[in-house]
Amino acid sequence: MTPRTRRRTEALSRDRIVEAAVELLDAGGEAGLTFRTLTERLETGAGAIYWHVANKDELLAAATDGVVAAALAVGSPGSPPDEIRAVALGLFEAIEQHPWLATQLALQFSRSPSGSVTPRIFEAIGRRVRSLGVPAGHRFTTTSALVSYILGAAGQNAANAQSAAHANRAEFLDAVSDAWEELDAREYPFMREIAAEQRGHDDREQFLAGVDLVLAGITAVHRAG
Amino acid sequence: MTPRTRRRTEALSRDRIVEAAVELLDAGGEAGLTFRTLTERLETGAGAIYWHVANKDELLAAATDGVVAAALAVGSPGSPPDEIRAVALGLFEAIEQHPWLATQLALQFSRSPSGSVTPRIFEAIGRRVRSLGVPAGHRFTTTSALVSYILGAAGQNAANAQSAAHANRAEFLDAVSDAWEELDAREYPFMREIAAEQRGHDDREQFLAGVDLVLAGITAVHRAG
DNA sequence: ACCTGAACACCGTTCAAGT
DNA sequence: ACCTGAACACCGTTCAAGT
Numbered sequence: 001m002t003p004r005t006r007r008r009t010e011a012l013s014r015d016r017i018v019e020a021a022v023e024l025l026d027a028g029g030e031a032g033l034t035f036r037t038l039t040e041r042l043e044t045g046a047g048a049i050y051w052h053v054a055n056k057d058e059l060l061a062a063a064t065d066g067v068v069a070a071a072l073a074v075g076s077p078g079s080p081p082d083e084i085r086a087v088a089l090g091l092f093e094a095i096e097q098h099p100w101l102a103t104q105l106a107l108q109f110s111r112s113p114s115g116s117v118t119p120r121i122f123e124a125i126g127r128r129v130r131s132l133g134v135p136a137g138h139r140f141t142t143t144s145a146l147v148s149y150i151l152g153a154a155g156q157n158a159a160n161a162q163s164a165a166h167a168n169r170a171e172f173l174d175a176v177s178d179a180w181e182e183l184d185a186r187e188y189p190f191m192r193e194i195a196a197e198q199r200g201h202d203d204r205e206q207f208l209a210g211v212d213l214v215l216a217g218i219t220a221v222h223r224a225g
Numbered sequence: 226m227t228p229r230t231r232r233r234t235e236a237l238s239r240d241r242i243v244e245a246a247v248e249l250l251d252a253g254g255e256a257g258l259t260f261r262t263l264t265e266r267l268e269t270g271a272g273a274i275y276w277h278v279a280n281k282d283e284l285l286a287a288a289t290d291g292v293v294a295a296a297l298a299v300g301s302p303g304s305p306p307d308e309i310r311a312v313a314l315g316l317f318e319a320i321e322q323h324p325w326l327a328t329q330l331a332l333q334f335s336r337s338p339s340g341s342v343t344p345r346i347f348e349a350i351g352r353r354v355r356s357l358g359v360p361a362g363h364r365f366t367t368t369s370a371l372v373s374y375i376l377g378a379a380g381q382n383a384a385n386a387q388s389a390a391h392a393n394r395a396e397f398l399d400a401v402s403d404a405w406e407e408l409d410a411r412e413y414p415f416m417r418e419i420a421a422e423q424r425g426h427d428d429r430e431q432f433l434a435g436v437d438l439v440l441a442g443i444t445a446v447h448r449a450g
Numbered sequence: 451a452c453c454t455g456a457a458c459a460c461c462g463t464t465c466a467a468g469t
Numbered sequence: 470a471c472c473t474g475a476a477c478a479c480c481g482t483t484c485a486a487g488t
Contacts, residue, residue, distance in 0.1 A: 034479085034480070034481085035480080035481060035482080036479085036480080036481095046481085046482075046483090047482095047483080047484075050481095050482075050483080055481075055482075056481065056482090
């Protein structure tokens with residue numbers, strides 16, 4: 001009835017639409033963003049949104065790009081490995097705060113490598129890979145490996161982020177551990193062995209340990225770092 | 226009118242439904258799998274499918290699990306690093322043949338780490354990580370890093386796989402390279418630098434180079450391998 | 451130029467009814 | 470126990486009509 005956060009007289013714009021989309025995605029995940037919920041929140045009609053945005057895919061791409069750009073904007077000067085860790089952690093935290101981002105990043109990367117998200121992340125990592133001393137012919141492959149790890153790991157952590165926000169994180173990890181321990185002993189000996197290790201692990205520590213592992217590999221292969 | 230591949234008298238079963246789902250996904254991507262297209266192909270009603278499968282999410286999970294299980298079944302004994310490369314390549318090729326798998330794997334991992342796909346992949350990689358000589362307290366983290374890389378890289382290659390199937394692969398790479406070369410010179414110096422490198426790269430080679438990079442990191446950190 | 455809102459084609463899911 | 474198929478609530482998108 002009575003709008004609280006916005007005056008209905010405020011003009012519609014692409015930025016306001018994307019902003020509202022991010023809020024809806026944060027609140028309700030991908031299912032929370034609908035042209036119905038969006039028109040309701042913006043107090044407008046469906047056609048008005050289509051005037052500013054081509055379709056839902058473009059809207060999701062714009063929301064993803066905005067969040068990623070903000071996450072990469074934090075620039076803390078340091079050694080190349082430290083900067084790579086900072087960039088990686090920035091993306092990790094962005095996905096922690098916006099769990100829907102993990103799936104969207106995967107979609108952006110696989111569907112349109114010439115979009116805006118792929119270049120942004122590649123550029124942020126790639127510059128530091130160059131500073132690391134990786135020779136010219138190997139920079140694309142090396143950067144790609146780092147980006148692959150970061151996105152893969154961040155995607156795996158999206159679930160944990162959601163569970164941490166809603167319920168008790170310890171309960172979530174316990175449930176996963178319990179499920180792993182109940183797996184068939186002959187088919188899944190390794191899973192049963194690491195179930196305990198999983199139970200108490202820290203996502204962020206594990207993520208950064210993986211970054212360090214890849215960095216150690218780069219050093220070993222290229223004697224750079 | 227006249228069914229060709231199946232006799233309509235053949236009984237419905239969960240396996241037949243999942244099999245048909247995979248075929249539809251392969252042919253038309255995620256948009257190609259619909260309860261309408263599925264009932265049409267199976268010459269049945271919607272309710273019949275719901276008798277065997279709880280909902281669409283479960284159907285997608287079953288389709289993903291089936292393809293992954295088949296991909297991991299190829300066991301070629303060798304040194305631990307060789308076996309890791311073989312497992313990774315098996316998943317890479319499965320995604321190459323079933324591009325929809327990349328997104329589904331990301332969803333399975335982030336939504337239900339206690340499902341069947343996560344344990345399968347973790348077990349296949351983790352056993353070899355143990356054989357590699359990684360000490361007990363580090364196996365979960367190390368395996369997780371490898372799996373993250375594999376899934377992240379495979380996801381990035383899903384687009385290439387699709388373009389390779391339909392149009393000319395060289396044309397696709399050229400288009401991406403061209404887009405990268407047209408980026409702003411001040412904001413994207415690195416992307417412009419590696420555009421040429423991207424143009425002629427081989428996905429499989431690059432993927433395996435990344436696996437070797439992570440393996441080199443594991444060796445460097447744990448003196449194992 | 452920008453917005454309204456009814457209408458369209460389609461989706462996943464349910465369920466009373468059949469065999 | 471297994472299947473049918475109409476019906477329901479919802480979705481993204483379009484478009485004639487307004488200002």
